[in-house]
Amino acid sequence: MTTTVTPPETTIAKEPKRPRLPKSARAGGTLHGGPIAYAILIVFTIVSLFPLVWTAIAASRDNQRLAQNPPPLWFGSNLFKNLEIAWKDANLGEAFLNTTIVAGISAVTIVVLSTIAGFAFAKLRFKGRNALMLIVIGTMMVPPQLSIIPLYMMVAKLDWSDQLQAVIFPSLVSAFGVFFMRQYLLQALPDEVIEAARVDGASSWRVIWHVVFPAARPAMAVLGMLMFVQTWNDFLWPFLVLTQTGSPTVQVAVAGLGRGYTPDQSLIMAGALLGTLPLLLVFTIFGKQIVGGIMQGAVKG
Numbered sequence: 001m002t003t004t005v006t007p008p009e010t011t012i013a014k015e016p017k018r019p020r021l022p023k024s025a026r027a028g029g030t031l032h033g034g035p036i037a038y039a040i041l042i043v044f045t046i047v048s049l050f051p052l053v054w055t056a057i058a059a060s061r062d063n064q065r066l067a068q069n070p071p072p073l074w075f076g077s078n079l080f081k082n083l084e085i086a087w088k089d090a091n092l093g094e095a096f097l098n099t100t101i102v103a104g105i106s107a108v109t110i111v112v113l114s115t116i117a118g119f120a121f122a123k124l125r126f127k128g129r130n131a132l133m134l135i136v137i138g139t140m141m142v143p144p145q146l147s148i149i150p151l152y153m154m155v156a157k158l159d160w161s162d163q164l165q166a167v168i169f170p171s172l173v174s175a176f177g178v179f180f181m182r183q184y185l186l187q188a189l190p191d192e193v194i195e196a197a198r199v200d201g202a203s204s205w206r207v208i209w210h211v212v213f214p215a216a217r218p219a220m221a222v223l224g225m226l227m228f229v230q231t232w233n234d235f236l237w238p239f240l241v242l243t244q245t246g247s248p249t250v251q252v253a254v255a256g257l258g259r260g261y262t263p264d265q266s267l268i269m270a271g272a273l274l275g276t277l278p279l280l281l282v283f284t285i286f287g288k289q290i291v292g293g294i295m296q297g298a299v300k301g
Contacts, residue, residue: 058269082270095253103231106171111224118181139175162246184219250275
């Protein structure tokens with residue numbers, strides 16, 4: 001008599017179904033914000049644009065209307081007239097040329113020197129590297145107002161008063177630029193690439209030109225824009241060493257519009273608007289490339 005043994009039934013536990021993610025949350029999907037997010041963005045946009053819009057409104061009115069209460073909230077009919085008067089009275093044509101020279105030279109020099117120094121601090125091994133980096137960072141903590149008196153004495157001794165080199169030379173280096181490029185190159189430039197260039201017989205300067213500069217291009221664009229804007233908007237130091245009748249920058253020339261027993265606020269606003277337009281134009285043209293460079297650097301890191 002044979003007995004048949006029936007094997008016990010085996011049950012396979014099924015994995016619980018994972019919740020299906022929305023299309024916007026999948027890889028490669030486009031994220032869409034809700035109505036609250038859009039409302040917050042609209043509020044922040046309005047708040048950010050209000051100073052620029054108010055400058056344009058004030059530039060389109062006359063001084064008498066600006067003194068009334070409540071102030072005007074819409075454009076007047078004197079915008080182009082005030083812009084023309086401000087352009088001629090402040091000699092903004094020469095001021096724009098001077099500021100472009102100062103900001104351009106400073107931005108290019110800072111970007112090149114900061115990239116080279118950032119590469120040295122990030123990838124080269126030498127004695128005292130960390131101590132020197134701490135000194136560079138420490139200079140960022142010193143208020144720039146403390147260096148005005150000795151710097152002015154040096155400029156006066158060199159007989160550079162009311163000359164553009166008095167503004168250019170103090171702004172040729174930036175501790176922030178060195179720190180910024182060092183932090184970027186630490187992640188964006190692999191050591192293997194540098195070692196491969198060394199094996200191929202490349203010198204240090206050739207490595208910088210053919211390896212470091214291409215790898216740091218996104219960060220260099222961002223730093224160049226930041227330094228250009230900072231130099232363009234600089235007021236205190238140019239105001240001390242330059243005059244409205246000599247070689248003024250835009251900010252110094254616009255400051256001359258506010259003189260008089262009763263300053264014409266509409267002309268001051270017109271000059272401020274003219275001084276802001278080039279920066280808006282530059283950012284409109286190159287803003288996409290700069291943001292793309294930041295994102296490219298973030299992906300590399």
